[in-house]
Amino acid sequence: MILRVKDVSVARGGVAVLEGLSFEINPGQALIVKGPNGVGKTTLLRTVAGLQPPFKGQVEAPEEAVAYAAHSDGLKTMLSVEENLRFWADVFGQSDIEKAIQAFDLVELRSRLAGSLSAGQKRRLGLARLLVTGRPIWVLDEPTVSLDTASVQLFADAVRAHLAEGGSALLATHIDLGLDVTMLDVGPFRAKQGDAPISGYDEAFL
């Protein structure tokens, strides 16, 4: 087990959205979170990634084990593709960026400014960043948005390789990646108390 979520409840805007979730992810395993729009998938992923605290329960993972990628790619627009990857590799104490450039088909784009890339190309660069973090747990919120079929395949291959190396992944996605994964439907964990604000909980505390 590398990630354990124990009886976790999460909130957004001070209101409970999901309650009583428990699951574990082992090395080499991926879990896909399913559920309708607005049910709380992003909130759960943000909580697992440590961007906000759960208001109940615990998230247990090794220190600095999680790499999180969400809707905004967080690219440095005035740096090239290669410079962006070097920057992130430095931040995470890694040196190899070639694997990431190859895996996400960025060879021809390596000298282009990130700000000049198309939406799908930006997304590929954002996902390539995962490979230069060296972190074992990928937490990914809708990672395939803007990607064409070929790029979705590149992404699925990258996840498959990550799992084969003993990594793990927690993903919210609506598309079938063709991976052997466990599914978790969070619909049944929707919070029951409606829109009542939670007293004494501040999700912005981190």
Ligand SMILES: Nc1ncnc2c1ncn2[C@@H]1O[C@H](COP(=O)(O)OP(=O)(O)OP(=O)(O)O)[C@@H](O)[C@H]1O
């Ligand atoms: N900043 C905010 N303030 C208040 N409520 C919010 C805020 N952000 C999201 N919410 C609400 O919290 C709930 C959970 O949102 P969340 O983004 O986690 O859902 P989701 O399952 O990821 O949805 P989607 O599939 O549409 O991406 C939704 O009802 C949403 O409207």
